[in-house]
Amino acid sequence: MADGPAVLFVNLRRTRREQLESLLAARRLGYGIVMLAARVPDHLRPLLKELVIVDSFDGDRARAAARTLATRHDIRGVASWTESDVELVASIADMLGLPSMPVAAARKARNKFAMKQALSHIDGLVPRFALVRTGDELASAVESIGLPAVVKPTGASGSTGIFELHGPADLAPALAHLKRIARPEFDSVFRYFGAELIVEELVAGPEVSVEGFVCGGRVLVAGITDKWTTDPFHLEYQHVFPTRLPAEVRAAIDRMTGQVVLTLGLDNCAFHLETKITPDGFRFMEVGARAAGDYIASHLVPAASGIDFYGNVIRVATGQPLELTPKEQLYAGVRYVLAGRPGRLERLAGMEGAMEHPAFHHLFLEVPLGTEIKLPPDSFRLQRVAALIARDSDYQALTDLLDEAASSVRPLIGEVSVPV
Numbered sequence: 256m257a258d259g260p261a262v263l264f265v266n267l268r269r270t271r272r273e274q275l276e277s278l279l280a281a282r283r284l285g286y287g288i289v290m291l292a293a294r295v296p297d298h299l300r301p302l303l304k305e306l307v308i309v310d311s312f313d314g315d316r317a318r319a320a321a322r323t324l325a326t327r328h329d330i331r332g333v334a335s336w337t338e339s340d341v342e343l344v345a346s347i348a349d350m351l352g353l354p355s356m357p358v359a360a361a362r363k364a365r366n367k368f369a370m371k372q373a374l375s376h377i378d379g380l381v382p383r384f385a386l387v388r389t390g391d392e393l394a395s396a397v398e399s400i401g402l403p404a405v406v407k408p409t410g411a412s413g414s415t416g417i418f419e420l421h422g423p424a425d426l427a428p429a430l431a432h433l434k435r436i437a438r439p440e441f442d443s444v445f446r447y448f449g450a451e452l453i454v455e456e457l458v459a460g461p462e463v464s465v466e467g468f469v470c471g472g473r474v475l476v477a478g479i480t481d482k483w484t485t486d487p488f489h490l491e492y493q494h495v496f497p498t499r500l501p502a503e504v505r506a507a508i509d510r511m512t513g514q515v516v517l518t519l520g521l522d523n524c525a526f527h528l529e530t531k532i533t534p535d536g537f538r539f540m541e542v543g544a545r546a547a548g549d550y551i552a553s554h555l556v557p558a559a560s561g562i563d564f565y566g567n568v569i570r571v572a573t574g575q576p577l578e579l580t581p582k583e584q585l586y587a588g589v590r591y592v593l594a595g596r597p598g599r600l601e602r603l604a605g606m607e608g609a610m611e612h613p614a615f616h617h618l619f620l621e622v623p624l625g626t627e628i629k630l631p632p633d634s635f636r637l638q639r640v641a642a643l644i645a646r647d648s649d650y651q652a653l654t655d656l657l658d659e660a661a662s663s664v665r666p667l668i669g670e671v672s673v674p675v
């Protein structure tokens with residue numbers, strides 16, 4: 256057996272800086288990293304003790320590979336990073352006798368319909384919803400739920416295929432787009448639940464996410480994030496951590512979060528829960544049984560609070576006590592620079608002002624220069640071309656800077672030459 260304790264990673268997150276931070280978190284806690292992944296960027300391979308290339312959609316093969324790795328390494332936990340792998344991570348951790356959650360709970364966390372069904376007995380929490388697969392089912396679901404509504408895939412993430420329905424004429428185009436999108440060739444996340452769709456009443460009001468952990472049945476909230484999404488496709492374009500909601504609202508959100516996480520049976524994982532806030536109370540959107548993306552867990556939480564969120568992902572996976580005491584009380588936010596039109600991304604302009612600002616923290620390019628940008632509904636992953644991260648002791652000063660930066664930093668989009 257190789258020297259020293261190790262953590263098993265099943266794939267990495269999509270963005271390069273989140274990938275790196277996740278690996279560094281395990282190393283900082285003294286673990287070697289062994290990995291099962293479909294692919295790994297070359298520059299990260301030197302950080303791994305062993306890598307097995309495996310298609311994680313093929314659960315049996317992935318579990319067999321994990322079993323073999325466990326004969327060669329002292330694996331202390333299985334860390335979960337991506338939405339698609341939540342169920343596989345639970346099954347591998349369970350198989351190896353490591354901290355895990357029931358696979359049935361992981362499956363509920365992966366499917367927006369199963370999740371809402373499991374919570375539907377909680378008074379007023381879940382928006383009206385229905386499962387649909389066909390045009391007829393969509394029409395009758397909208398009949399009973401009413402308009403406006405939202406139709407979206409049950410198993411996707413990253414705001415892929417969120418369609419608002421405001422009138423009867425919106426149903427057929429939304430369904431046509433979803434049939435085109437909800438296929439593995441469009442996005443591999445659709446290998447799991449395919450073109451299964453959920454219709455929900457459209458809930459108005461501000462939205463927040465809750466970042467936390469559940470550990471041996473104890474739910475611990477690290478903080479709440481304010482969230483902004485685009486109109487009408489709901490791409491997440493800004494997050495600020497922590498929220499400036501008043502203490503009593505935060506306490507109510509924490510209580511609701513505990514109820515949701517325990518009702519679903521999530522355990523030994525990080526979670527990222529999303530909810531709308533309405534005059535009639537919370538309307539639950541969804542919960543992921545893994546840490547938040549969009550640099551919330553990797554950068555915003557640590558920059559604002561000093562809490563090592565990714566370090567705690569490793570701790571929860573390995574059964575170590577969590578360290579969630581804040582060491583700082585700042586605000587951190589990410590603002591995405593959005594492409595205004597499709598075409599070839601040539602470069603970013605107008606960054607100097609933001610970079611000179613004392614609150615400036617990072618600027619990450621989200622898509623390589625030269626990429627042909629497409630906007631929703633043609634693509635849901637390319638409009639956010641850059642991410643600007645800042646922090647400040649003052650919430651308003653921070654959001655002012657993010658607004659200013661969003662108007663001065665401009666993606667220069669050229670024409671795409673179309674072959675004749």
Ligand SMILES: Nc1ncnc2c1ncn2[C@@H]1O[C@H](COP(=O)(O)OP(=O)(O)O)[C@@H](O)[C@H]1O
Binds near residue numbers: 484
């Ligand atoms: N029923 C709804 N009412 C209002 N907004 C919604 C509804 N469903 C989804 N949205 C918006 O779309 C975003 C993405 O939807 P969500 O269900 O969280 O899917 P994803 O897994 O892609 O994040 C939500 O954060 C919210 O802003």
Ligand SMILES: [Mg+2]
Binds near residue numbers: 413414529540541
């Ligand atoms: Mg979501």
